[in-house]
Amino acid sequence: MIEILSPTDLPRARDTGALVAGILQTLKGRSVVGTNLLEIDAWAQSMIIEAGAQSCYVDYEPSFGRGPFGHYICTSVNDAVLHGLPHDYTLADGDLLSLDLAVSLGGVVADSAISFIVGEAQPPESVALIDATQRALSAGIAAAGPGVRVGDISHAIGSVLGAAGYSINTEFGGHGVGSTMHQDPHVSNTGRPGRGYRLRPGLLLALEPWVMADTATLVTDPDGWTLRSVTGCRTAHSEHTIAITEDGVEVLTLPRS
Template structure:
């Protein structure tokens, strides 16, 4: 299903996006060496509930997972890149962390992810994160009412492959609206000028992600956490955007400093 939101629904999406951006920024600020992944999940739960919102992940049970996800935020560390299930694990100095949060507020969802290093960063890790952030910026820049979906995927892929990374297209961006995951799928590699034409009122969650030396994933015994097949480091950046009459609006930005 592809949803085209009415202006009033886009306005509600702005509020959801602002909440997601604020929670992710707060979680990132609180994380450091010694922080437990279950603590992060507890903080997310409290902030979501205080806002009168719902986590899109608690009851999330797609075909590729094993039962309901059962937590409020994805916490992926080092070689984990997607759907990292919170567990009893403390972050260590130099860990590369990705937090992925999707929230439903007043009937409209928003989804975003951020990768960062706790403590002392390694240059290669910072470069990995920088690539995904620049790919995300390129994707946002490619969104307009005159663009096609392939233009967005191509913009992402140009940055990722240009920096020497191979791209997995099994998981990517997606439509979003009254539910977290909707059509269309937005692969992180594509051909310009192809695919559906974007329309005002369409919400997309754009999410470039890479693994340092592979494009193959393996799944943890928890049935959820996806890791690089080689054990290499990973990074993932994501924003929810709205196609507008004259361009694009990023809905999940963190609060201005």
């Protein structure tokens, strides 16, 4: 399903995006050496409920997962990159943490992810991974707009990731959002320009470049959810929800100053 929102829906989408961005920035500030992943999940739960919003993850039960996700946020550490199931792990100095959050407010979903390094250590490989996904995300956003093809966005993202020397996994990527979290069209993190669905005003897309340092192959944890690099290398993930407008693009999940 591809859902096109009306212009009257855009203010609600902005509100949801602002909520997601605000929660992620608060959690980033609280995620220090000694923080437990289960604490992060509990903080996310509290902020979502306090805002009168609904988690998109608690009852999430896709074909590739094992039963309902049962938590409020994805917490992926170091070699984990996607769908990190919060568990009893205490963050250490230099850990690379990715937080992925999707929330519904007023009937509209927004989805965003950030990656950052915990503590004082700044491992160069981790810095480079995060930088590449952020630059790829910016390139994908810059390529989007009314009349643009999905392949144009995929090509822009993949060009940045490939030029940085990373292999690109195409099993998971960006997607449409609207009244539900995962909709068509799928937005691969690499592709050919001029191909695929033509973007229309009112379409919401979650763009999410992610990479692993030395592989494109994933392995699933025994928890049935957490996806890791098969080699144990570090990973990073960046994501924004954008709205296609009549005259361009609006990024809905940018932190408000």
